[in-house]
Amino acid sequence: MTGLTAESAGGRRGAVAGLPPGIAITDLRAAYGRIEVLHGVELLVPPGSVYALLGPNGAGKSTLLKVISGRLRATSGQVVIGEKPVGKASTEKLARSGVCAIPEGRGVFPNLTVRENLRIWTYRGGMDINEVEDTTYEEFPRLKERRRQMAGTLSGGEQQMLAISRALVTHPKVLLLDELSMGLAPLIVAELYDLVGNLARKGMTVLLVEQFVSTALSVANRAAIMVHGRIEQEGSPEEMAEAALSVYLA
């Protein structure tokens, strides 16, 4: 159960030739107003890995993803993706540079149809919309049937399929997933996590936040447990499965 060194994460700042960029987080602090939520987080996500961040409610996992995706400014510390510090980069700039964040809940525009959501996903990419639709519908045939339906009227599972289709069609280098399984039936969750595994094999670094340990560890090849705004433990999925029990039962 040893912490990753910068080198083992893939270079000084998590970059390895031929691999998608890793994420290196150093002494990261973040706050909502005067309330500090992250208290010096240290984390190295190896390039091309699927990294699961586990922890109980209120641990700061989602906040960490917000900072990495530029939705919340860190008060101190550093986040480096590949060789580039995130710094004060805006969310949209990070998105355009290949960071795909799928937020907690349903990451879709409820008042736009399925097709219109797909077109938004490719807002800056210059991708062919027909190709985008074909790729999505091939993976999720149910969305094809619903393509003219408002996204807000889809079932929870279908909305999550639509949300994750952003990662499918925009080919990001880094995928940040926040509570993908929330409120979904086990079969749907399994289907979505299969896709996450496939996406990772195609070549992207995945950092996923989950409360459900077994679901997350089934696809992860590295994991950490976060408690009270700090990384408590870090190691292989097997080690973390055991460690998580004591944290969750504490």
Next chain:
Amino acid sequence: MSNFLQYTVFGIMLGAGYAIAATGLVVTYTTSGVFNFAQGAVGMIAAFSYWELVTAHHVPILVALVIILVLGASIAGALVERVLMRRLHGASAERPVMVTLGLMVILTGLAAIVWSPSTQRTVGYMINGQFGLLGINIQYQYVLIIAVAIAVAIGLRALFYSTRPGYALRAVVDDPELLAMSGASPNRMSQYGWILGFVMAALSGVLLASTQTTGLNIEAMTLLVVSGYAAAIVGRLKNIPITFAAAVGIGLAENYIGNYVVPHVPQNLGLDITNALPMVFLFIALVTLPSVRLRAVGRLTTLRVPRVASGWESLVAGGVFFAVAVTAALLFGNTAFKGTTLLTLGGVVMALGIVGLSLVLVTGYSGQVSLCQFSFMGIGAFVMGKVAGGGSLLGLLAATAVCAGIGALIALPTIRLRDLYLALATFAFADAVANAFFTDPHIYGSGGVGVGRIVLPGLSFGGDASEFLMVTAFFVLAAWMVLAMRRSLFGRRLLAVNDSPAAYATVGLNIGFTKVAVFAIAAGMAGLAGALYGTVQQIVGTSDFDVFPGIIFVLFVTIWSIRTVSGAFLAALTYVVLNQLWPSGLGLFAGIGIILIGRAAGGILGIEAIQVHLPWVRRRQTDLAEIPTAALAGAAIIGGGTHVAG
């Protein structure tokens, strides 16, 4: 038959002008979630600017249009989004309503300074000439307006539903953060939306200016697009084709009623109908159509709870306040000031303070934005003047009861409305009452309504000092009552309705009853205030309770603090003092004040630095350490990241 065709063509043209303004409203609402009450004022400024350039300085029409639309409206729209609206993200739902109302009164105030209302200004057609069709003559100008409206509707529909920037413009209100995660800039999209909205407003103003045959009028031009409001509501603030069709329908209805109904009723009634028609359409649209889904429900906008004085504290504070009033009465006596006396003005402050208290109750506590408290005040003054000789206790009771009754009647159809829609409904009611009731010489009297000083057995309030003290006593009593209500179960229910109507209903409480009750109580208080105002002034004028002064007063209460008794009093004091010193600048002060206050829910009295020096408005700070991290995280996201204090 030819008359019918002529009315039809004119009605379609009028409706087309409304349609441009209405689509501008829809564009702004779709892309920012904000209903721009200043839409008409922007159109008014554009119309006057057009007159200034084309008529006064002979600038070629096309050059003038480029200056007004491409430069003026676009830059103004971009600036308003950047400077005013962007910082309102996550503010309570009534705040954008207040800020756009503030912008409206600023623009009308500036227009009054730049373009003196005493000068008549008429705007000619952009294209002169006419052609014959089916036996009637049609002006080329009409064809131009209709063609522009159709082009705007088709163009915007295509933009929003067939292009990626259009999808992004629609998506920005749904979830700006998600839009950013998709690679588009939400701020830029909102800004484009405001630019488009302002250009549409300016275009409608410029085009409709030529239909104002009696000359441009600041207030009339500002309220000309109210019919556009109704059309936008019919289109549920998102559907451009329905909005367009509704605008044309309203234009036709106005024209048919104006030509077929109005000539057959008594002249004054006809005038009342014509004046009130746009507001009546808006009111009907609001109370009959299924309400549009609101996107701002359930936001946590403050982590601080305003401190409420205990029963004893209220009594002591009321006693001290009254003692100060007695001292003031002894000190100032009959001191004259600008044609009246200081104590008469003091009485006006107290009467307006009661109106402010009614706003604390209805808007501050229960979250229902009411823009018609001045209307109840005017009705109260009218009842007071007409009952039992114009100066009796019975008159006060009648004014309170009549206004409470009317308030309940108004509230009944608007129970399901909230935030913006209630604001619009009360705005419609205020303007309709002002146009059809207060200005009708057969009802309100050409010189106003006379109201006598109250005489009770053994007690006379004939002198300014005694009158001032009597109204002060009523203010103290009303303040004590409002605070008592806030501490009671009813007060907690009001806060609960404001916070989450859904949660309120799920615990088995009746939302309708609570909303009607608070609206009726607030209307009754405003009616009482109107009656007292009448006894102080002894004659109330037809313009005392107009829609604009009413809005300006609401803004002042919001600026000081719409949640506290102190805020109500200070707002009344500010209103009266400024009205004496610089009446034409009243709107400017209110508008600039509300913009400076921005999203601070607690107004000036809620600002922490001020609370330190004013112990009576200090607040109890929620122990932040007790709030779970997740709740704080949610609060910060919803509230825009850093807003903690109210």
